Amino acid sequence: MKGTGPTIRDPRSTIRKIRSGDVRALARALTEVENGGAAAAELLRGMFPFSGQAWRVGITGAPGAGKSSLVDRLAAELRREGKTVGIIGVDPTSPYSGGAILGDRIRMQSHASDPGIFIRSMATRGFLGGVARATADVALVLDAAGREVVLVETVGVGQDEVDVVKLADVVAVLLVPGMGDDVQALKAGILEIADVLVINKSDREGADRLEQELRAMLEIAHRPDGWAPPIVRTVATEGAGVAELLAALRTCRFPGRAVSNWKARLLEMLRERLMERALQTGLSNGELEAVAAEVAERKRDPYRFVEEVVERACR
Numbered sequence: 001m002k003g004t005g006p007t008i009r010d011p012r013s014t015i016r017k018i019r020s021g022d023v024r025a026l027a028r029a030l031t032e033v034e035n036g037g038a039a040a041a042e043l044l045r046g047m048f049p050f051s052g053q054a055w056r057v058g059i060t061g062a063p064g065a066g067k068s069s070l071v072d073r074l075a076a077e078l079r080r081e082g083k084t085v086g087i088i089g090v091d092p093t094s095p096y097s098g099g100a101i102l103g104d105r106i107r108m109q110s111h112a113s114d115p116g117i118f119i120r121s122m123a124t125r126g127f128l129g130g131v132a133r134a135t136a137d138v139a140l141v142l143d144a145a146g147r148e149v150v151l152v153e154t155v156g157v158g159q160d161e162v163d164v165v166k167l168a169d170v171v172a173v174l175l176v177p178g179m180g181d182d183v184q185a186l187k188a189g190i191l192e193i194a195d196v197l198v199i200n201k202s203d204r205e206g207a208d209r210l211e212q213e214l215r216a217m218l219e220i221a222h223r224p225d226g227w228a229p230p231i232v233r234t235v236a237t238e239g240a241g242v243a244e245l246l247a248a249l250r251t252c253r254f255p256g257r258a259v260s261n262w263k264a265r266l267l268e269m270l271r272e273r274l275m276e277r278a279l280q281t282g283l284s285n286g287e288l289e290a291v292a293a294e295v296a297e298r299k300r301d302p303y304r305f306v307e308e309v310v311e312r313a314c315r
C-alpha cells in the first residue's frame with residue numbers, strides 16, 4: 001500500500017488546509033493515514049485536539065442487505081438538516097478499484113457534486129495495524145476536519161467488523177426478511193453490537209415474521225447494559241423509514257462507550273507500536289525463522305526468547 005500518491009511534506013500546513021475546508025488536502029491526508037505513511041503520526045497528533053465533535057454511526061449487515069443504499073439515504077436526510085457528512089465504506093466483498101467501490105460509487109453518485117458529503121472507500125487488506133485501526137484513524141481525521149456526522153459502512157458481523165464498528169457512537173445492524181433461521185445463528189453476534197435493529201427491504205415478504213423473531217430474541221436475551229435495541233423498518237431504495245431510523249439512532253446515548261472504545265483502541269495502538277519496535281530493534285525476519293527452527297527442535301526456550309526481545313525493544 002505504501003508509496004501510493006504524493007507524500008505529505010508539511011503536515012502542519014496540511015492540517016491548516018483541512019481545517020479551512022480543503023477537501024484535496026483532506027483526501028491526501030486520509031491516504032497517508034490509511035497507509036500509515038511517514039507523516040501519519042504527526043497528522044493524527046495534530047488533528048486529535050480537533051476531534052471528538054462528530055457523531056459516528058456504524059452500519060453493518062450481510063452483503064446485499066442494503067447498507068450502501070441506506071447510508072446514501074441517511075446522508076441525504078442529514079444534508080437536508082444542513083449537516084456535513086463523511087462516509088467511510090469498508091467492504092471486503094466489493095472490488096476495490098482506484099479508490100472507490102464501483103457499486104457504491106454508482107449508488108452514491110447523487111451526492112457527487114455536493115461538497116457537504118465526503119465519501120471514502122477503504123481497502124481492507126494490507127494495513128499494518130488492521131482495518132479497524134485504519135478506519136478509526138480515518139474517522140478521527142474526518143471528525144477533526146469538521147464533518148458533523150461520520151457514517152461507517154461495514155460488511156457482516158464477524159470479529160473484524162465488530163472491531164471496526166466499535167469506533168462508532170451508535171451501531172445499526174441491518175437484517176432482511178427471508179433469512180429465517182439465520183436470526184438464531186446471528187443472535188449472539190447481533191446483540192453484541194446492535195444498538196438499533198433495522199429490517200431493511202421491508203417491502204419484501206417476511207418482514208412481519210422477522211420482526212416477531214427479533215422481538216422474541218430480545219425478550220430472552222438481554223444486553224449487560226440493559227439497553228433494548230429498537231427495531232426500525234426501512235425500504236432503503238425508496239427512502240421509507242429513514243427519518244424514523246435517524247430518530248431511533250438519536251435516542252441511543254451510551255455514556256461509558258467513549259471510554260471503553262478508547263480503552264480497546266489504546267491497547268490496539270500499544271500492541272501495534274510494541275510489535276513495530278520489536279521488529280525494528282529486537283528481531284529481524286531472518287532471525288525469526290532461525291529461532292523458530294531451533295525452538296521446534298527443542299534447542300531453544302521460546303519463553304526466554306520472547307522475554308529477551310521485549311527487553312531489547314523496551315530499552
Ligand SMILES: Nc1nc2c(ncn2[C@@H]2O[C@H](COP(=O)(O)OP(=O)(O)O)[C@@H](O)[C@H]2O)c(=O)[nH]1
Binds near residue numbers: 061068103204235
Ligand atoms: N427491494 C429492496 N431492495 C433493496 C432495498 N435496499 C437495497 N436494495 C437493493 O439491494 C441491493 C444491494 O444493496 P446495497 O445497498 O448495495 O447493499 P450492501 O451490500 O449492504 O451495501 C441493491 O440492488 C439495492 O437496490 C430495499 O429496501 N428493498
Ligand SMILES: [Mg+2]
Binds near residue numbers: 067069091104
Ligand atoms: Mg455496500
